[in-house]
Amino acid sequence: MYLECTCSDITVGKWEKLMEGAKRTNKRLLHGLIRKELPELYEALCLSLHNPYTYFQTKTHYILVHSAIEYFINKEEDSHV
Numbered sequence: 001m002y003l004e005c006t007c008s009d010i011t012v013g014k015w016e017k018l019m020e021g022a023k024r025t026n027k028r029l030l031h032g033l034i035r036k037e038l039p040e041l042y043e044a045l046c047l048s049l050h051n052p053y054t055y056f057q058t059k060t061h062y063i064l065v066h067s068a069i070e071y072f073i074n075k076e077e078d079s080h081v
Contacts, residue, residue, distance in 0.1 A: 001037040004061070007070040018043050018072050022056040027040060030062055038073070045071075 007015055035042045042048075045066050051064035062073040 001033070001062075001076050002074050003038065003041060004072045004074040006072065018058070018061060019056075019063070019070075021058050021074070022030075023058075025055050025062065027055050029038040030057075030064065033062075034064065034073070067071070
């Protein structure tokens, strides 16, 4: 699992492709996965605090939304979130 990009790093066309088929995902489970796999990102975004945004996932990415910025996290392999 790795942070591939954020919405501010890519074109609208790339964003549309990454968001294709996105469905809501469980925040708590995704926080735990990020805490384990990407601890620097977990700490940098203070994910231990309340985040009012909805999270998504596609077949290839988890999409964490924080401060109105989408973080596209490449799954690299299947997970249970």
